[in-house]
Each structure stands twice: as structure tokens, then as C-alpha cells.
Amino acid sequence: MGKTVRFFLCCALLLSGCISGEQKVFVYPRIGIGEKIYLSTVSIDGEYTKKDSCLILESGKMISFNLPEENQLYALTSDFNSYFVVFINDKGDKIIHADYFSRHYSISGSAATKSLIHFQRLQNELEKRRRLAAEKKEDQHAMELAEKKRKYYINYADTVENIKAFLIVNDELNFGQDTRAFEKFMERAKLRFKGNPEFDQIYQRSLVYLQSQKEHPE
Structure with missing residues (x-):
């Protein structure tokens, strides 16, 4: 389900394709010169949609992307290798140090x-x-x-x-046959995330499942 993504940025003045937005991510990528870093949104189903890109003119030099969507799952990818960085855009600017050679990254913010x-x-x-x-x-x-x-x-x-963190691990949850524990869990989650479209969809599916278990217990 959910995967891990990385990214870094290009100088905004040199880029014509940067997206406007309140929050930013500042990336320090260690990667080959001439490579491109791509910023994509990632759906909970694992679908990547490219939103912006930056040409790397100097390895390790800071680049930046605007992040218009709060509480969105983003990924930083490249054609350099299969390594990617995934991060959640919660409140505030982010700083990411990403090493595409050693496949390691750190994030603050x-x-x-x-x-x-x-x-x-x-x-x-x-x-x-x-x-x-x-x-x-x-x-x-x-x-x-x-x-x-x-x-x-x-x-x-x-x-x-955070709703995105919740959704990322949601598919890994296993309550076995303990439907009562699952029901209580979903009610507690509802107190935190009710009104979020993705959660509301999951919650409605859980109601259907719980009702089916009551009608046709295994």
C-alpha cells in the first residue's frame, strides 16, 4: 500500500513549472548531475501522479517544490534508480536530505x-x-x-x-474474528477522522462488513 518517497529541489527562479502553494519542501539530493527529481502525489491505492520536476545542476545543492495540498502523501522519485522517498505534507515546511547512491534519507518538519x-x-x-x-x-x-x-x-x-499515516497502515490491520474489537476501533477512529472523504469511505465499508458478520456469523 503505502510506499516510501524522496525528493529534492531546484532553484525556483530557474524553473518555469513549479507549483504555487503555501508550504514548501526543501530537498538536498545527492544524485548524479543532469538527473531529474520528480514530485508526485501518491494515492492510498499506490497511484503516482507527477506534479512537478527539477533538473539537478549540482549534487547536494538545495532544490525546492511548493506543496499545495496539505495532508497529502507525496513522493520524490528519479530516473537515476528505483529509490524513492515518501512523505506526508502535514503543517509547515519540510527539509529532506536524500542520498540516491546509498538509498538513505532524513526529514525534518x-x-x-x-x-x-x-x-x-x-x-x-x-x-x-x-x-x-x-x-x-x-x-x-x-x-x-x-x-x-x-x-x-x-x-x-x-x-x-494524522489521517494519511492512519490510512497507510490501515490495510495491515488484522482483528481476526474479533469483530467487537474492530467495531470499537472504528468508532474511536471516527472521533478523530470523521469528515475526511477517504476515512468516511473506509468507515462505511466497515459498517457493511460488520452488518454482514451479524447476519451471517462464521
């Missing part, structure tokens, strides 16, 4: 993105430990780690305040 990155790193570490336990035939320990990972997804989605 986006609490939602930093929260999501931290969470995903914890989950990745849990998954590594689970796989190692499985390889060692430590089945009980592997099952415990899988359950811990499942609960972490729910706890994160249950507490995160």
Missing part, C-alpha cells in the same frame, strides 16, 4: 512522516526477528513475534493523529 518512519523501522525489526525464529524452527517464539507485530499495527493506528 513533518511529525507525521517521522512517526511513520519510526513505526515502520520497529515493525521491520520485529519481522526480521520473526523470520530468524522461524528459520531456527522456534515456532512458539515466531508466533509470539507475529502477534506482537499485529498488535503494534493496531496500537499505532489507534493513536496516530
Whole structure:
């Protein structure tokens, strides 16, 4: 579902295609000279739509893009390689240092993105430990780690305040047959995100699912 994106910027005075907007992202890309950095919006379904681009005249030199849509998921990509940076445009300007050679980046100015990155790193570490336990035939320990990972997804989605961060992890949630827990979870989420079109759609689907479970319990 959701993927990780990176980006950097060109001097606005040299670009004719920059988008006007209140917020900006300032990118310091380490990448080959002559390459292009693309700014795209990313839908929750993983569809990329290019919005702007910048030609890199000097590796490591700051470039910038305007970000007209708040709480939008953006991605920075290039033709240089398959590496990409994904970030959420919550309030305020962003600064991204992106190294397309070592495939590493850091971001400041986006609490939602930093929260999501931290969470995903914890989950990745849990998954590594689970796989190692499985390889060692430590089945009980592997099952415990899988359950811990499942609960972490729910706890994160249950507490995160940014709608995009919530939507990114939503598809990973697994309540099993505990429809009552799922119902309570969705009601709590409704208190935070009601009125957001993407959440409202998910919420309506959850009502249909819960009703079907009541009518035809497994």
C-alpha cells in the first residue's frame, strides 16, 4: 500500500513549472548531475501522479517544490534508480536530505512522516526477528513475534493523529474474528477522522462488513 518517497529541489527562479502553494519542501539530493527529481502525489491505492520536476545542476545543492495540498502523501522519485522517498505534507515546511547512491534519507518538519518512519523501522525489526525464529524452527517464539507485530499495527493506528499515516497502515490491520474489537476501533477512529472523504469511505465499508458478520456469523 503505502510506499516510501524522496525528493529534492531546484532553484525556483530557474524553473518555469513549479507549483504555487503555501508550504514548501526543501530537498538536498545527492544524485548524479543532469538527473531529474520528480514530485508526485501518491494515492492510498499506490497511484503516482507527477506534479512537478527539477533538473539537478549540482549534487547536494538545495532544490525546492511548493506543496499545495496539505495532508497529502507525496513522493520524490528519479530516473537515476528505483529509490524513492515518501512523505506526508502535514503543517509547515519540510527539509529532506536524500542520498540516491546509498538509498538513505532524513526529514525534518513533518511529525507525521517521522512517526511513520519510526513505526515502520520497529515493525521491520520485529519481522526480521520473526523470520530468524522461524528459520531456527522456534515456532512458539515466531508466533509470539507475529502477534506482537499485529498488535503494534493496531496500537499505532489507534493513536496516530494524522489521517494519511492512519490510512497507510490501515490495510495491515488484522482483528481476526474479533469483530467487537474492530467495531470499537472504528468508532474511536471516527472521533478523530470523521469528515475526511477517504476515512468516511473506509468507515462505511466497515459498517457493511460488520452488518454482514451479524447476519451471517462464521
